[in-house]
Amino acid sequence: MIQGIANVQQRIAQLQTQLGLNPTATNPVTVTKNDSTTAATGSFASALTAATSTGATTSTGSATTGNASGAGIVEAAKKYLGVPYVFGSTNPDKGLDCSALVQRAYSDMGVKLPRIAADQAREGTPVAGLDKAKPGDILAFNRPVDHVGIYIGDNKMIAAPQPGEQVKIQSVYAKPSTIRRVVDDAMTMPPPTSAAAGLRPAALGTGGGGLSGVPYADLFTQAAAKHGVPAKLLAAVAKVESGYNPRAVSPAGAQGLMQLMPSTARGLGVHDPLDPKQAIDGAARLLKSNLREFKSLDLALAAYNAGGGAVKKYDGIPPFAETQAYVPKVKAALAALGG
Template sequence: MTVYEAQARMMEIRSRFGLPAPAPTGGGDAFAAALQSTMAAGRPVTGTAVVDAAKRYLGTPYVFGGNTPERGMDCSGLVQRVYADLGVRLPRVAKDQAREGTAVPGLAHARPGDLLAFGDPVDHVAIYAGDGRMIAAPHAGDVVKLQQVYETPTAIRRIVPTTALDPLATGALAAGALPAGALPAGALPAGALPAGALAGGAMVTAAALRPAALNGVPYAELFQQAGAKYGLSPALLAAVAKVESGYNPAAVSGAGAQGLMQLMPATARGLGVNALDPAQAVDGAARMLSANLDRFGSLDLALAAYNAGGGAVSRYGGIPPFAQTQAYVPKVKAAMEQLAGRGFA
């Protein structure tokens, strides 16, 4: 760990708890000074900050296995280094980095700072810079550079949150997340942090950056994004996933329904989605529920149509007299209430 990395991580920890920044000791480069100033002002890590940090390394030669500007960097070394500069721990290799954070359904929803992963299995990763461009360490003989996103990513992951960070409210700080002495005696009430949270280790994990409302709800950001896109409650989409599959993206029912949202193959084809891809499945299910609401004008009938088909709802003039459907509607509504009670709505 460099002196600048240690300073940056300590500054972030102090800023999160409203502690004053230590007086500058002189020396260091302009980036480190600017980073300290940003964190001292209490501003959380943002996607824009990630892009700015990445731009610091433009022109660094590509070196396989490298993760320092002095030695050179490969693609995942660049990503790991950039996030480390901002106090966020990521794995070293691209395929593991592509599983961090939360999924983004497509490039149209990507924001600066998101990770773009390529290949199946993943063999390349870059940082999205906005406007269809990314910062990457492409290959041997090249340098870290800003370039167009040249193909559709196989995965897009959001590492930094899109809402205000509140680690105390979320309980997101893990044991060992803060160094001893980072907080003055009496700064926090007893039990505010998990046992061991003030012992050793200055890094904050990527998991600790997730917004409070997302905690404990699998695929939460997918539900939020699709809800905003189609004018639905994210809790509705999450409740359907919970009742349909128990949040299992690989689930297959006896009738052949597939994936997180349990779409029948013919339904998935009609929606133009892969039912076993969580992002596509949530988007397709949201479109279907939105259309059901427009068609039938009530949540109960929209859910009944999701379960039994719109034709059955029209034929019976209401919730069809099928035991499964009769039980399905109240189950989903109860799950919605539970999610709303936990602050996910």
């Protein structure tokens, strides 16, 4: 009975912290809403609105998965290795708790999840057991669920364990109370409609025409028709990324015509980024996801160069010299193509 009361009290404290209602706090708390930090006054209404809008999903398996894959989720989570555990924090510069780590890793791949561990444990579809688990699956522990991690295979997971520790790779120390699969490597994008809902068409050019003389024009046009991303935009990105060189490899390890990093390629299901057809198709899916999420050509291009997490962290084009120069270069190349 005492243990049960303690669990209830811990859960209440967790909710109070996450909703900005911690009665011991002496200063206004901050909450993260779509990665832009705003001050919370501590009122129930404002805190609840901010907290519940972060995930932008219900807990009935309605997360938007886009092109995310299990391997991509794992790679996204690995970026936070070494971040200290801080209960209630969603800011990796300060620390993360277990459910914040899971939420951010999925968000970096374009998948929105609820903030609370118990709600995350209801997303997606159930997995029968650890022997059936795949990389990227959510492992949840205890009843009620009070801890989550991301499975990486070989009985290992990435998790933010507890105070005094850091985000780390560890063995699956106990039988999960539930395992949920939110994304699957076999998943594909929904049928293409508009890659950039809310943007003026003129901002992206007219699509598939006007690529006479451009290398791989037929592949750009095919990807444009398949994914709803303008062919001229794909060609402009390729021009800036590699000068249309399908064998290009950057000092940082980006590969191929569209200069995909190996981890990004794996997350997109691109098995060979040096294959122009695969590279263009993967880049089209990535740009489509960026355009849908950020609803801005500039931010979509910045995310292509620096990653969506960086764009959300800085709430705009990141202050990196390469990214600051990259966006106008692609837009100039797009303009040169008549886009």
